[in-house]
Amino acid sequence: METVLIVIHLMVVLALVGVVLLQRSEGGGLGIGGGSGFMTARGAANALTRATAILAAAFFATSLTLSIVARYGEKPIDILDRVPATSGGAGVVVPGNWLSTPLPAPAGPT
Template structure:
């Protein structure tokens, strides 16, 4: 589904670029402008303006669709699941490093905290 939406999105992008470049530019910079063709003057401006607006709306819709599709296909996660509850005690021995990434080290700290008995409150 996502691949089909990406292909449609890319076709809309190409069509949008072409319609923008076909429009007559005010300064005569990049637009193909007048010079013959199948339509001239006001009719061409109205058709290209309307086509640009429609393609822009389709581009916006496919962009939102791709964003929503990426959001719902992603596995749910929370940043708070990976943060340790409290700072380690200064006298506690450091956990041996296995050379893994930061998330692996945080997982090891979480496993150590779950296996350690809870400390009794001071009196």
């Protein structure tokens, strides 16, 4: 489920980038916009604006869905949850020695 959502999200992102790059620059801030271009008709501008809005809504929807799935989906099992709790406290394994030595008790507030 999560993989399908990620693939849909990536397709929406690529389409959104493409639609934004197809739009004509109004100010020509970099000096490369305006003039005759690929889509200069007013109807094409409205279609690109509408497509941008639809793709932006789809981007937000997939982003929120992915975050909800990540929050409430299956969680990996933590390795620390598998370790049984020891009654005497945590032990330290010395390299080369397979025996565990208990840690000293922490000093209380003085």
